Amino acid sequence: MRPDDRRLLRGIADQETARLRDGTRPWSWWLERAVLHGRRHGYIGVLLISAQWRGATDVRSYDAWRSAGRQVRKGETGIRVLGRTGAPRAVFDVSQTEGLPLPDDRDPPPPDAEHRLASLTARAPDRGVRRVEADSVAFLVASWLGSEPSMPTFPARAFWAGPGIGDRILRTARRVHGRVSGASQHGITADAERFFHARLTDSWVPGYLAGRGFPAAVQRRWRIGYAPNGPRALTDHLRKLGHADDDITAAGLARPDDGPGGGKRAGNGNGERLRDTFRDRAMFAIRTQDGAVAGFIGRRRDDAPGPKYLNGPATSLFHKGELLYGLHEARDRLAAGARPVIVEGPLDAIAVTMAAPAEYAAVATCGLTLTAEQFDALAGIADLDGLGVLLALDGDPAGRAGAVRVWERLAGVGGPVETTALPPGHDPAGVLASGGRAAVRNALRTRTPLMDAVIDSAFDRAVAEVCNGPVSAAVGGTFGSPEGRLAAIRAAAKIIATRPPEAARQVVRVAARADVPPALVTEILCETVSPVDRP
Known part of the structure; x- marks a missing residue:
């Protein structure tokens, strides 16, 4: 994604909201599209999907499609939406995928479903925005249950349109659907x-x-x-x-x-x-x-x-790619300021919580790389810009590689993004078994910026591609050619540019590793942030 993508997408969403407010588009237009996309995406997501792909029917992230047994076809262009933290991400319509048939997401309504919905609508005041919310929720829930409800009547101008009310309508509709459906x-x-x-x-x-x-x-x-x-x-x-x-x-x-x-x-x-x-x-x-x-x-x-x-x-x-084990159990502690910790398995989440329940709140991805939906669910509860995120994955090569893969999701987090120093071959549950709760606490408090591992990985990969062989991990290692050294610095600069607050420290690290003056790394970083034409 280009740096200005966030501004562009927000502009599209603002423009569509203005059309709802001035009556150019009726509120029913948004509701009809929320029936298709509102169970997985928020108010702005519904607008952005509709603006970019009018015929979209089922839109999910690349990881969510993989979890559902389907694969995005090679060469497909993603629909761009904004995550909870405002970072752009790509999602894809079902027509862009192939693979296993999907289960029917509609639950047959229980015999008293219509009565429950009627009660919901009847309790709302017969005026203003409250009536709009109740009618909108009832329409969404009935549609998700497989009915074909009549569209309610709304004022010509949806002066209430915006993320505040739109997201509240969607949250309420999801909750009511879970209860009314019979679940x-x-x-x-x-x-x-x-x-x-x-x-x-x-x-x-x-x-x-x-x-x-x-x-x-x-x-x-x-x-x-x-x-x-x-x-x-x-x-x-x-x-x-x-x-x-x-x-x-x-x-x-x-x-x-x-x-x-x-x-x-x-x-x-x-x-x-x-x-x-x-x-x-x-x-x-x-x-x-x-x-x-x-x-x-x-x-x-x-x-x-x-x-x-x-x-x-x-x-x-x-939908495994949309849920985090332990998030429900951690919600109160996260709201109280406990720092989010991402682990892999259920026992790891329990081990971290046991070790320091007031300080940390762990959630488990259950074998997945952190998906966009899981990240949004966590960001909806925890203050990631204030608290940051800590990764506590297995201390083996696979765990370190998994931490690097998570970077794409966490790069836009405002708070510190760090990884723990777990012993090789140990996860938090293994540390608990061998050393008790104190050992888990010590591991959690011994941490380094995740950006270090990400830059080191990109550095080594760039050198290997240019020089057809790995570079020594030692400072001043053999690069094989000046091209290899330059490729490594440029690869690191692209990552440094994603988190300006950490730039100074990372410039010094990269310069030491490449055995070049920090000024050269800074120059390459400036070219990366503001590219200029060169002969």
Whole structure:
């Protein structure tokens, strides 16, 4: 993105808002587009998507499409929107992707859905902006439920239009939809969470976690559970509670299984079999921001086969790339000023929180590089410009590479962006197991700017590309050619330009590493920020 992209996109959003306010566009125009894009994007996002791609129907980030089993086709141009911190990012319409079919995001409305919506509208004052908000929310929720509601009548000029009211309408509509929809899936995932939690005591999980530094009180507080090893333990339990097999599979809790030992589908006699998605695993519930259970991640025994962590499949509630484990649990501490810490797994998030609950609040990406949606969710709760962000990923090459990949999301954060110095091969949960809470606290307080690692990585990569071989990590290492040295400095300068407050320190670091005067690095940095034509 060019430095002026943010200003350009804000100008487009302001222009569209002005059209709503002066009546050039009716408020119904925005509402119709919010039906398509408002469940994933905010008021300004709806405007920017509509302005750039009139026919867009389902718009998500590159990472979110990958999580949904689809890939953005090579050469596709992204639709540019603004994240919560105002940084530009690219998103793509479903028509720009290919891959697995998508589950239907619409939940069938319960029998009393129309009554609930009517009550919502009736309670609103029959005047002014409050009436506009209630009618807008009711229209959005009914549309998301699959109905075809009539468009309410609004004043000719939407004088209220803007991010304040627009985003409030969308937040309310999302919350009401989650409740009015029945949340047939919210209900079934809540029942599954209670089932897993009730079976924790009689499993291997409590002893294993206690041995790693997570006492029983912590296990209860985080409502860790256990999925029994039987093929249909959860499925049979949910059937007894009255949940249909279609709902069980739609919630990602079971999948068809035609092998021996499966169970006939209850009530239809067609011989279709189901098998629990999670078996013999420690279970961690992933919640939405309002606390509803969206899905699960299960951890196997250390000596068991299969992936260490198993995520449930994508459903209408569970989109792994949009949720952060622990964000709901951390919301109050983040609001009180605890510093956000990004980790990889659920146990890492719990370990950091145990070590210093007033100082740090950890959230886990559950195996993903931090996605734009996850970043926006965190930025919506935490003061990132004041508190900054701390990364506590595994202290191995993969963890360091993951920290570098996160840079694209965090470069625009106003506060300090740092990474911890974890021992090689250890994550926060491993540090807790080997050294206790004090060791985790010490690791969290021993940190360096993430920009150091990002610049070092770009520096080495540039030299390798020019010189066909790695550069020594030592100061004044062999570069092979002046071109390699210059390429490395230019690569570092591009990154330094993204965070001016850190420029002076990074210029000195790069100059020392390249064995050149700082003035030369400064000159190249100035050319990067304000390029000029040269012969």
